[in-house]
Amino acid sequence: MRAVLTGCPFCSCGCGVYLCEADGRLTGVMPSRGHPVSAGRLCARGWAAHEAALWGERLTRPLLRRNGRLMPVDWDEALAAAAAGLRAASLPGVLGSARLTNEENYLAARLARGALGVGHVDVPLRAGYLPLLRELQAVPTLRQGSLDDLEHADVVLVLDRNLASSHPRAAFAVLRAVSRGVRVIVVSATRGQLARVAARHLPVRPGDEAALLAALASAADGRELLPDDPTSGAAAWLAAAQSPFALVASDALAPEDGAMIGRALGRLAAVAWSAVSASVLVLPARSNLRGACESGAVPDAWPGDLPLANAGARGRLARAWGREPSTDVGLDAAALAARADALLVLAEEVPGAPRKERFMVVADAFATPTAATADVVLPIAAPAESEGTMTSAAGRSSPVRPALAPPGQARPGWRLLTDLAAALGLPARPASAGEIAAELAAVVHGAGGGHRLAPVVSAEATGGGAEAEPEGVLLAVDGHYDWGADALVALAPTLGRDRRALDKLYRSGFVEASPEEAKALGLRAGWPVTVRSRHGAATVQLALRDDLPRGLVLVPPGFVGHLDRVLGGRHRVAVQLEKA
Amino acid sequence: MDSLFLPRVARILEVRDETPDTRTFKVKPRDGNGLAFKPGQFLELSVFGHGEAPFCFASSPTRPEWIDVTVRRTGRLTDALHRLGPGDEVGVRGPCGNGFDLDAAAGRDLLFIGGGIGLPPLRGLIWNVLDERERFGRVTILYGARTPTDLVYKDELEVWAERGDVEFLVTVDRAEPGWDGTVGMVPTLFERTDLRPATTIAYVCGPPVMISFVVQDLMMRGFADERVITTLERMMQCGVGKCNHCAIGHCYVCRDGPVFNYRQIREMRE
């Protein structure tokens, strides 16, 4: 019987959890009282951190597609086939993962830039997070804050979607702050749990967040003080704050808007908080998104989030890898999913239909729908069997420790990646996760110490966000990440129930609207509704939600497929609703 | 010592299609022993590899050669069950629950009201009553479904219709070509029979909405709430009053029910 303390594999709050093991099987979890972030607490997902690895169907043998069917082969043959397919491609890409360790994402970058000689490496979800984070990191008056800092702030500004569900540990910090009398201002499109308990809720239409922040900045600056404008009260608090804290759920914002909103928040900070100690924390959906980005699994930077123009970083990488790395800015995950003719997919799902002409190498622990479409399947360890580090949203690096060995012939992800890079001709071969961590630290920090250079200014940062949608009813995607399809949730008996119930109830899709909206349309819960935009139309069922305002209709990320025609590839669009 | 959760292996003897999505499975424990049950009780049926789910006994203990279970296809487990046929094995665990109190019904007039897939729990009770017919007063069966295709036990409905010691009336919400019977919801059948609230016990099973309308109608016609009997449905797992999924207040539907009279239901508190 062993209990191993590891990082929780779900969201990015950075909690710790013990995985309990007996006789080579996971038996459950235990909280860690001494852990600096979780301090004895766990959310529903944390309490089921052992379930997927114990209950889920696992990939245990390398598989190769022959005559249309995936057949078991040995590792050497699988690696050779994968290497051959990637080498032969004209546009190969590597998708790292927010579910893998820092070391594994570093190795993904190494494989792309070192072994394949391309810059086409990215992590799905990066686009909705990193541009926003970089903007805020560039603001001198804002320091990186932690959830503890939040509880000791005097004013807290939260850009929320549904932290109570997406990041319970962070929502707990907000609840505790409210109960201690901290002035909490929640900016959100829906009147959810945090909005209800907060001192102030500022409702915002998706797409108007930057404008609201600009209004707050103006009001905080003393201009345009309208006494009955709800924002002015909040602005006064922000202006008077001595230790303000801004908490941003990045999945509340359309990915295209991230940089713009980051700049708007930066300007608010500059106006209101230039003389005080202000903190900010951006919470991305998935556990190691920050770590994956900072370890180099991005198309526009070196490991360490160092600019590709940084010659010192390039030199250190060349020495470590034994080869000159590619300095190209590569295509991002969305473009690679659309255009790459060979893809290495690590522990991720590739959205959209599989493309026949594309050579797919999928490395995962679980038999996912994406793995089923692969040409080569490489079985790797689940998070409960992995070793390395991950980085929380607050930038805290914590260890990932294996509670047991991966089953069958599955390998640790880091080992697969070094083996595959070797099959592609990259000479050096680290022998342990620890060695990789050391190499990563050395190439990131070099001789200059632990701080990063100025953040990259990428093409997205100069963008102005998505084009504005006309007034009227707005259909928006509710968040960035489809938790229901995440293997660690879907395969967990306790956690997977909610999504299965939704799939059964809404076989042809659904949207969520307020009861008032439904009444105005003459519709009841469950009835079919036609949703029409300038791009197209679709008929789905109507679900009711009490926390939605009139004029806003939401669709969860997992059910976006039914509304592809309507959304036209965007995160939000103006629509008309009709009884079907 | 047997675990409370140990299933007994049973063989499927026969499968009969009732409607496009509903089948009746005749099963018998492989060791040849029966399962001593009362109508109104339920069993936990295992489809090996897919888990376990509760289904009511649809047959009568007066015909113990087999057990009938009528199952509608609604999800993974029932899908898997519907793919099984005669000779295949399933697990049975039970009987669970309290069952109908036949002794309390002795001498009384009995009114059975079933809606759609609600007939199976009543069917076991009806055959039990018909097999001991002399113990009971008048027997009236009112049954309704959405369409003629949705009627279950179609052959047996004819048998009931033809028996002289039973009054059987059937209706559908929506007719189909070839249907020349009554059209309307189940309460419309009340007008066609002579209801005697003072001497009758009413047994009502069907979709929750239907039960609600029917029970209100019966109350308005003077039925005492203790003499309106129904079955409650809840999410169940253990079937033996331990896991707490089916708890309503301190009452467990799997152990103190699923059969309740309406007075008990009125007094239930979460």
Added chain:
Amino acid sequence: MEPRPTRVIAREQVDAWLARLLADSQVIAPTTSEFGDEVMAPVSSPAEVLWRFTNPLHPPKQFLLPQTEPLVAIRRDGDGWQARTLLDERPRVLFNLRPCDAAGLAFLRRVHEVEPPDTAVLRRAAALTVVCLACTEPCPQGFCICSGAGPFAVENFDIQLIDLGDALLAEAGSERGAAMLAAAGPLFRPATPVEMRLRMELEEQAKRGFGEETCHFASAMRRVSTGRVEETLWSAMADWCLECGACNFLCPTCYCFSVGDRCEDGGYLRCRTWDSCQYAAFTREASGHNPRAAHGDRVRRRFYHKVSAQYFQRDGAVGCVGCGRCVEACLGTTDMPAVVAALRQGVWRG
């Protein structure tokens, strides 16, 4: 009540006694994990046993009802499907358990005796030997005195140890406990009258250490049992709960579970797994209908089960031993003392 066999063991002898216990069965005690937390875990030497510790957060109920417990093994052979009961009744000594946890284990045993009894759980409980360590000072978050479960145990133990300073007083609470003391022979000697008096004083002192009562179950029980709590109070509370389930998982008297079959080695294992009445999925039916779809209804359910007179009558005790774990682990502010106070006052303040 018959006088209990009461013996005393000198501090220096305790490790020798532990060594004997370790030779005969698995001993589970508070110990420091390799990662720094104090946990209840099997120990392999007396030196690993902690004597001064904060009650570990993960409750010892995991040794009676594990988070994942295989119940039945199902496999297919030439003759068809076979199902077989799995039973773990390995002898285990739970050592230095706190009285609140001893009360919790006894509570769980009683609820599994209710018809039909779960014999597997009862046999596993019978294989557990409970040696509890009385609390001579109240722990910061505990309120066991309100539940009658501490600071010294009155029942529910095989042996209760009381720290007298240079020695430990050991009182047998069962035949098994008396036999254990007898079997330890010369390691123990009879308690002197002075030591008995000291034991009584230590108990009184511990009780006084609680100060004012922190948790008025009686009045909360009255209101919950008669349905005299406003709906709005429950839904207000629900906004301060994040449905993590920790209150159920860490509670020594909670035992809700789900049953599922998982694949292993070509067959299936039917397992019992911890579940939480706070999860929306807990009561959701196959049709999609959910009688407790509203979060407030689930919060109400939890406290009805813990604190109602109806359950008190069935289970013989209120469903709370006052260990305080929910206070520490709640991912919100809806711990037992806070809710009981709100029920009494009719107001929730968050």
